[in-house]
Amino acid sequence: MPHAKRQRFLAATALLPLIHGAVLATVASPAPAHAACAATAGGTGCDGPDDVALASPIDGAGGLATASPGTLGAGDGALVVSGGRLDLGGTTQTVGLVRLTGGVIANGTLRGSVYDVQSGAIDAVQTGGAPLVKSGAGTVTLSGANDVSGGTRVDAGTLLLVPGGRLGASNAALVVQGGTLDLGGTAQGAGPVVLTAGTIRNGTLSGTIFGLQGGTVDAVLTGSGSLVKGGTDTAVLNQANTYAGATSVTGGTLRAGIANALPSGNxxxxxxxxxxxLAGYGQTVGALDGNGRVSLGGATLTTGGSGVDSVFSGVLDGTAAS
Known part of the structure; x- marks a missing residue:
């Protein structure tokens, strides 16, 4: 088949790799086998300049591995891993949608148009301008030095970082609107950080600004950013945070879960x-301003840590302030 016609044929078949446990299948009609494939003691190897389309499953234990200069398929084709192991063999692979519902993607670099991760582990580097979305109730573990710049969003389940793992580019947005972002004891950097629901826990998170509406922060917030609490829900801070900017509460409730949950000089x-x-936890701040409400709950609020006068015309209830 002429090369141009063959390319149109491959595009029309919408080749979609699927790994189910240790099974590889494709949603495609058989393509011309221009690469030579042969069975060996270690499995089946295919060597040649062209793509190989597999029209029947590969059964047994193990997974799928690529080796240079092998490719997974068309650069815009979807990749779905639902079990087993996809070993990139140290190569860089470019695909369209990447969906992980189980299993492992390892040993190389993967560039996708969007990452939909639900359960499993990624021990490869994710790169490019695509967003990463954690959906579903499962846990996804990231252990690669990822540098995706499209941002990370956690909708449900748990997104877990382990030592050596990285969320993505240090200036990319991070949105948690459900589930849990578990930093795994690591220090992570992001651009703007938005928490509308769910939990951020177990580590240190640096951001250019922290926008909280609801949820719980059980990690240390640090970096040059300010914190803004808006909306109508309650957000809880369970660690002594060290971000450099001001704290603004414009809507809803910002609740302390520890003494000096807010940076003491800001x-x-x-x-x-x-x-x-303050829920009964003592707090020192640089200065207090505004016309909202501060509920002490029996705690002591100390102002003037920055040497600036406080001008507060709102409601201060509880027992102690200084």
Whole structure:
């Protein structure tokens, strides 16, 4: 078949690799086998300049491995891994959608148009401008030095970092709107960080700004950013945070779960319908301003840590302030 016609044929078949446990199947009609394949003691090897389409399953234990200069298929084709192991063999592979519902992707670099991860592990480097979305109730473990710049979003389940693992580019956005982002004791960097629901826990997170609406932060927030609490829900801070910017509470409730959950020398603004609930934990701030509400719960709030006068015209309830 002429090369141009063969390329159109391969595009029309919409080759979709699927790994089910240790099974490789394709949703495709058989393509011309221009590469030579032969069975060996270690498995089946294919060597040649062209693509190979497998029209029947590969059964047994193990997985699928690529070796240079092998490719997974068309650069815009979808890749779905639902079990077993996809070993990239140290190569760089470019695909379209990457969906992980089980199993492992390892040993190389993967560039996708979007990453939909639900369960399993990625021990390869994810790169490119695509976003990574954690969906579903399962756990996905990241152990590669990822540098995706399209941002990370956690909708459900657990996204777990392990030592050596990285969320992505240090200036990429991070959104947690359900489930758990478990930093695994690591230090991670991001651009803007948004938490609307769910939990960020177990490590240190640096951001250019922290926008909280609801949920729980059980990690240390650090970096040059400020923290803004908006919306109508309650967000809880369970660690002594060290971010360099101001703290603004403009809506809903920001609740402390530890003494000095807010950086002790930074400005604090509580305004509008915003509520700062110290929940009985002592807090020192640089200055207090605004017209919102501060609920002490029996704790002591100390201002003036920055040497700046406080101008607060809101409600201060509880027992102690200084």
């Amino acid at each position: 400005a604090l603004l509580v305004t509008g319908t915003g509520i700062l609930d």
